[in-house]
Amino acid sequence: MSxxxxxxxxxxxxxxxxxxxxxxxxxxPITPATEILEGWINKASEDKNLxxxxxxxxxxxxxxxxGAILAGKKAFTATAGVGNVLMQDPISMAENERLPFVxxxxxxxxxxxxxxxxxxxxxNLTALxxxxxxxxxxxxxxxxxxxxxxxxxxxSTAWKYNFxxxxxxxxxxxxxxxxxxxxxxxxxxxxxxxxxxxxxxxxHIRNCFGSEPEFxxxxxxxxxxxxxxxxxxxxxxxxxxxxxxxxxxAHGSVAAAAKSAIDDLRADGVKAGLIRPITLRPLDxxxxxxxxxxxxxxxxxxxxxxxxxxxxxxxxxxxxxxxxKVFKPAVGFxxxxxxxxxxxxx
Amino acid sequence: xxxxxxxxxMPACFNVKSKPSLFCPGxxxxxxxxxxxxVIDSEKIGSKITLAIxxxxxxxxxxxxxxxxxxxxxxxxxxxxxxxKMANGKRIVIALMGDGGAYAIGxxxxxxxxxxxxxxxxxxxxxxxxSMTGGQMAPTSLPGEITAxxxxxxxxxxFGPAFHGPELVRQIAxxxxxxxxxxxxxxxxxxxxxxxxxxxxxENKSFSMVEILSICPTNWKMNAAESxxxxxxxxxxxxxxxxxxxxxxx
Numbered sequence: 001m002s003x004x005x006x007x008x009x010x011x012x013x014x015x016x017x018x019x020x021x022x023x024x025x026x027x028x029p030i031t032p033a034t035e036i037l038e039g040w041i042n043k044a045s046e047d048k049n050l051x052x053x054x055x056x057x058x059x060x061x062x063x064x065x066x067g068a069i070l071a072g073k074k075a076f077t078a079t080a081g082v083g084n085v086l087m088q089d090p091i092s093m094a095e096n097e098r099l100p101f102v103x104x105x106x107x108x109x110x111x112x113x114x115x116x117x118x119x120x121x122x123x124n125l126t127a128l129x130x131x132x133x134x135x136x137x138x139x140x141x142x143x144x145x146x147x148x149x150x151x152x153x154x155x156s157t158a159w160k161y162n163f164x165x166x167x168x169x170x171x172x173x174x175x176x177x178x179x180x181x182x183x184x185x186x187x188x189x190x191x192x193x194x195x196x197x198x199x200x201x202x203x204h205i206r207n208c209f210g211s212e213p214e215f216x217x218x219x220x221x222x223x224x225x226x227x228x229x230x231x232x233x234x235x236x237x238x239x240x241x242x243x244x245x246x247x248x249x250a251h252g253s254v255a256a257a258a259k260s261a262i263d264d265l266r267a268d269g270v271k272a273g274l275i276r277p278i279t280l281r282p283l284d285x286x287x288x289x290x291x292x293x294x295x296x297x298x299x300x301x302x303x304x305x306x307x308x309x310x311x312x313x314x315x316x317x318x319x320x321x322x323x324x325k326v327f328k329p330a331v332g333f334x335x336x337x338x339x340x341x342x343x344x345x346x
Numbered sequence: 347x348x349x350x351x352x353x354x355x356m357p358a359c360f361n362v363k364s365k366p367s368l369f370c371p372g373x374x375x376x377x378x379x380x381x382x383x384x385v386i387d388s389e390k391i392g393s394k395i396t397l398a399i400x401x402x403x404x405x406x407x408x409x410x411x412x413x414x415x416x417x418x419x420x421x422x423x424x425x426x427x428x429x430x431k432m433a434n435g436k437r438i439v440i441a442l443m444g445d446g447g448a449y450a451i452g453x454x455x456x457x458x459x460x461x462x463x464x465x466x467x468x469x470x471x472x473x474x475x476x477s478m479t480g481g482q483m484a485p486t487s488l489p490g491e492i493t494a495x496x497x498x499x500x501x502x503x504x505f506g507p508a509f510h511g512p513e514l515v516r517q518i519a520x521x522x523x524x525x526x527x528x529x530x531x532x533x534x535x536x537x538x539x540x541x542x543x544x545x546x547x548x549e550n551k552s553f554s555m556v557e558i559l560s561i562c563p564t565n566w567k568m569n570a571a572e573s574x575x576x577x578x579x580x581x582x583x584x585x586x587x588x589x590x591x592x593x594x595x596x
Contacts, residue, residue, distance in 0.1 A: 060455045068429040205416045
């Protein structure tokens with residue numbers, strides 16, 4: 001079932017979150033994620049069941065999100081850039097305590113306050129941040145409709161597998177307003193009380209452990225739980241890859257531009273295709289590996305300096321030898337530009 | 347099996363399995379936890395409490411009680427409690443932290459919870475230093491106090507004087523907030539102010555904060571008598587009782 005709407009990416013993300021069962025939002029204004037805070041507050045003014053707090057900073061936003069999650073509410077936050085840096089503190093705790101933390105990261109340029117609207121430079125921080133091993137699940141939305149679908153989905157993924165789960169967007173995506181069909185997501189996975197409120201059988205959640213061997217067991221269990229979910233969660237889209245000599249690997253907004261370029265390349269007789277990871281962590285390794293096998297050239301295109309590329313090469317090492325790197329940190333790509341890159345390489 | 351209460355006069359809400367505790371001999375925090383347990387018993391609210399604890403010595407209380415606990419760090423027990431209370435207003439939510447978490451690294455959250463009048467109770471244990479990390483200088487260290495990071499004594503002209511947390515919070519807290527300071531040398535007072543603070547959360551749906559002056563014989567490198575002598579000195583610098591807003595400061 002789908003419904004057409006004239007809507008921005010950030011508005012779609014708010015609607016998607018509600019569809020995914022979100023009940024509470026904690027946040028702090030930062031471009032380009034601010035409209036998610038504002039959009040949620042608008043919805044909350046119409047629906048008493050939706051709560052929010054504009055907190056004093058992103059650290060408090062994240063920890064208050066955790067407080068609400070412990071009480072069994074689907075709570076989330078949205079942030080960007082330097083806010084994402086601060087957010088790593090609560091996210092790291094959510095990893096350690098295996099809490100279904102949910103966040104939307106609207107990427108902006110960095111380091112530091114960099115630029116305010118666009119980049120793909122928050123891949124490293126979102127996928128691998130924190131002071132442990134970065135056991136998180138990270139989706140990357142490529143268009144407005146997907147902002148809606150994935151925003152709903154991240155709640156189910158988080159509550160089902162108990163790992164912090166994120167949707168990456170960017171300001172171009174969040175602020176563009178288009179008419180698009182919004183597909184009704186699957187029935188949301190339910191929330192449950194994490195602190196059980198049972199004094200006969202109390203729940204004690206630890207964040208700091210007494211010895212390395214004791215903590216090692218906890219970490220091993222977390223890693224094995226993460227390995228278990230990879231096949232179930234990893235997701236990618238393949239576009240015209242059949243028989244392709246030239247394959248582009250891109251995610252998010254860049255993948256949307258690449259898709260358009262591939263239509264033009266195919267029309268001009270170039271056998272080009274696109275693999276678009278929808279989850280950046282975990283990556284859909286099987287699909288990527290099998291589809292690049294027969295390609296002559298593989299382009300890794302991103303609006304960052306080798307962040308996405310590094311994730312790919314670690315998982316698919318054979319990619320390193322045939323990878324053509326196209327990195328433009330914090331700058332976007334047009335379809336024409338991508339068309340030219342592939343055409344010139346032929 | 348006899349209860350802890352029957353054996354040692356310990357609160358019924360203590361978790362038997364976690365005793366004896368890991369606190370150093372003579373630690374003021376174990377006294378404070380006993381007083382907190384006594385209040386929870388006498389108010390019959392053990393089934394309604396959710397406790398957020400911090401890093402530092404308070405982390406040792408992670409399984410101290412027979413009610414839910416969540417362990418965090420750096421004064422984040424406050425925003426965790428704020429989120430929890432928003433999600434479930436029926437619970438009595440307490441954030442327990444030391445003076446470093448409350449007044450240094452986590453001060454922002456404490457101030458804003460008080461400013462918004464979030465209906466939680468923040469208990470701050472003030473022993474004038476960071477204990478778990480080995481006794482470093484804190485904002486609350488007295489001028490001249492020797493700590494691991496002020497080996498020649500705290501130089502107030504560089505690091506500031508003794509930090510008065512409750513007085514600061516009182517100035518910006520909502521009128522309905524209850525803010526007090528007590529000391530482990532006066533157990534009745536500790537229990538009275540905790541009871542009043544909890545009641546303020548239940549009845550008035552308002553913010554409460556109780557700072558409790560405490561002793562740390564291990565890091566103070568003092569015996570029991572010396573520890574209580576130093577505590578008496580702290581009580582002169584940090585007045586106990588309910589903290590009243592200074593109306594001369596607008």
